[in-house]
Amino acid sequence: MEDNSGWSRRGFLGMGVGVLGAAGLAACGGSSESPSRVQPEVPQELIDAAAAMKGSSMGMLSQKLYSTAANEALDSSIKKFADTTGTKIEDSLVQADAGDVVAKIDAEVKGGVARDLAFMTDSRFVAQFQALGDLEDVTDVVKALTAKYGEPCAEAKNFCVFDGKWFAIPYHFIGIGSFLRKDWMQDKGISPKDIYSWEELRDLCLEISDPAKRRFGWGMTVNRSGDGNGMIEALINAYGGSIAANDGRKVTFNSPETVQAVTFLGDIYTNPKYKPMLPPGIASWTDTSNNENWLAGILGYTRNQFSVYADSRTKKNPVHANTHVFSDCIGPATDNPLLLGQSQGFVVFKGAKNPALAKLLAQYLVSAPALLGVAKEAPGLVMPAWEKVWDADPFFTSGDPAFPMLRRITELKLPLNTKNGLAFPQKASAGQQAVGSAYVLTDMMQQVVQGTAPAQAVTAAHAKMVQIFNQQGLPQ
Secondary structure (H helix, E strand, O other), X not given: OOOOOOEEEEEEOOOOOOOOOOOOOOOXXXXXXXXXXXXXXXXXXXXXXXXXXXOOEEEEEEEOOOOHHHHHHHHXXXXXXXXXXXXXXXXXXXXXXXXXXXXXXXXHHHOOOOOOEEXXXXXXXXXXXXXXXXXXXXXXXXXXXXXXXXXXXXXXXHHOEEOOEEOOEEEEEEOEEEEEEHHHHHHOOOOOOOOEEXXXXXXXXXXXOEHHHOEEEXXXXXXXXXXXXXXXXXHHHHOOOOOEOOOOOOEOOOOHHHHHHHHHXXXXXXXXXXXXXXXXXXXXXXXXXXXXXXXXXXXXXEEEXXXXXXXXXXXXXXXXXXXXXXXXXXXXXXXXOOOOOEEEEEEXXXXXXXXXXXXXXXXXXXXXXXXXXXXXXXXXXXXXXXXXXXXXXXXXXXXOOOHHHHHHHHOOOOOEEOOOOOEEOOOOOHHHHHHHHOOHHHHHHHHHHOOOOHHHHHHHHHHHHHHHHHHOOOOO
């Protein structure tokens, strides 16, 4: 198919046989900030396993990272594997927030023209592809990796497993966090904390705002965006509401808890009291807007994948030194944050022309030698998904003050429970993931901002969710 704005072709990354990599999965040594010093050697066991595939080719889709240098570091690892094994690997970038990514890839699978391998965010996409019948069982690979690297990150066991079988191979953990400007807080005599309630955070954001100095405390939009979706759902969960029941099958969105949360959030964008903490144009922000405004130094708070943190560090932006990182906020139904993080998972599509090579490439890319260069260009955003990979290089354990917090999230004892009986993560659900892709939550909040009563907006969103669940084969 033709490439478009959601896809970009990166060409064949391997041409013929390169220099054989050294055996073993040991770290590449040191914790240099330059990925050019990292030699992502291919383990001898994978070289041997790929011997029969010499001269063959495969296609891959990579979910686009915010850091261009991180995308280039991944290319370098893929090229190393292709050169070493004498294979050809065509890698294309996919923008996951293009909106139609699931439908587009499903059409390719059904048409017999899908790539062999892709990595996608497990909590957002894997259940949808699995429900469509697009994925191969990869339990054999996960068992082999578990024997070598120990346990994968906790949340992946929920979002990648269906009926006891793995349909995605955990690749790398995605750090998600909340970020405050600690220098702005210090100017107001406010000491940073590890946990805030959403109400505390709102009031703090207002207190540290000063439009005359281009300081706007609240850096989250409710316009259509992945970040907007994530923030809205996290807040609703903290209040004791959820899209669906714990089994992921029945829509339970319309509840007093949800209405309370939506009322609280809507007030931030409609009450004149909070106007000083809202940056200009926030109503029309897209997915990269909070990143750009945070890095420009005009936001006091944002909630994001660690892309903003990574970018400020790698580009030596002064915002980095003034960033206070905390996990997330609590609400009336929670005593501790419900933050689970996410991970990218490798999926092998049905009808793949070279599934054996795809599985070997996935096993290589999760290893410390291949992951390290990407992680150094996206620190905190790209972290190990496997227990022993964390310990394979000092960069992963001590390369940044935020890394220990991220590792603790990967090893959480799950589920995390609310006071009213919700358990997170809930069972992976194609319905819930499709609701996210359809931006039902952000559209609901846009209605509230435009004057619709919260209870009415919640009722309408619930009806839309019921329709989507029915379409996904989950009758309500």
